[in-house]
Amino acid sequence: METPHAVHAAAASPSEPVKPVVRLDKHINILVLGCDARTKDDPGRSDSIMLVGLDPVTKKITIMSIPRETRVSIPGHGIGKINATTNKDVYANGGIALLEETIEGLVPGIQIDYYVRANFVGFAKVIDALGGMTLDVEERMLYRAEDTRIELKPGVQHLDGDKVLQYARFRSDGVGDFGSWAGEEHGRVARQKKLLKAVIAQTTNIRNAWRLPKVISVVQEAVVTDMSSTDMLRLGMTFKEATDKDVTTVVFPGIPKYVDGTSYVVPCRGPMKEKVAPVFKDAPAIPEPPAGVPNS
Numbered sequence: 001m002e003t004p005h006a007v008h009a010a011a012a013s014p015s016e017p018v019k020p021v022v023r024l025d026k027h028i029n030i031l032v033l034g035c036d037a038r039t040k041d042d043p044g045r046s047d048s049i050m051l052v053g054l055d056p057v058t059k060k061i062t063i064m065s066i067p068r069e070t071r072v073s074i075p076g077h078g079i080g081k082i083n084a085t086t087n088k089d090v091y092a093n094g095g096i097a098l099l100e101e102t103i104e105g106l107v108p109g110i111q112i113d114y115y116v117r118a119n120f121v122g123f124a125k126v127i128d129a130l131g132g133m134t135l136d137v138e139e140r141m142l143y144r145a146e147d148t149r150i151e152l153k154p155g156v157q158h159l160d161g162d163k164v165l166q167y168a169r170f171r172s173d174g175v176g177d178f179g180s181w182a183g184e185e186h187g188r189v190a191r192q193k194k195l196l197k198a199v200i201a202q203t204t205n206i207r208n209a210w211r212l213p214k215v216i217s218v219v220q221e222a223v224v225t226d227m228s229s230t231d232m233l234r235l236g237m238t239f240k241e242a243t244d245k246d247v248t249t250v251v252f253p254g255i256p257k258y259v260d261g262t263s264y265v266v267p268c269r270g271p272m273k274e275k276v277a278p279v280f281k282d283a284p285a286i287p288e289p290p291a292g293v294p295n296s
Helices: 096-106 120-129 161-169 188-201 212-222 229-238 269-280
Strands: 028-035 046-055 060-066 071-074 078-081 114-118 133-137 141-144 149-152 155-159 179-181 184-186 247-249 254-259 262-267
Touching (some): 046 096, 046 269, 060 269, 120 161, 212 229
Antiparallel strands (some): 046 060, 179 184, 254 262
């Protein structure tokens, strides 16, 4: 669905060149990153990495969290942890482009079309612009360090941006960043997917031609992205009726493991190719039957 004629979207962020206009007739993959940078323009390290697939035709959404300690082949650099790829102090050509190339090698055959990156302050601003989030906090969450304070009580509650950030960052629960057993994910990556589903479920009332442009204007100020605000608006309107029931979450096929004394999440190549890659690509076209042959 195209943007209504009367809508005027905010100008694209000048800090990042935008990519070509979003096509609404094909699958779209967006890399959503949370980084530990203290300023908007500092890439920092990727603290959370999520691959979000959007199908504008079926209006379905697919989400997979990629553990930040995933052991990957980094193009031109050998083996390393995926969250280090954006660090230009480690990799001379490090940055979003290297991370995208690394993920396209991890999940064979897919293409990453756009990215959205927020630091901690930017993330909190976006959540506040959405009106906060109602979440069921699974347990008491307590963690204190020199520059980090997490303090959440268990139970269903409405959280502001700072509290939602605490929820997304917490990993001192005995599982840490990633754990997988009985066919389900546990730990921080599971909470991050739960949070994104909550965002989709709780923002249907702002996905309209009157309210959405104002929210996108705040988002553009808080994040770095290569998608124009006009395209954000077009996608928001295309998925204006999407709820959490339209979201499929994909379990990352990997195993926490020490390799040469270093802690990694080692991806399982077979399931990555056979189960994960197909859901982040366009469905194969169904050929039309020859003339005179009925469909069955």
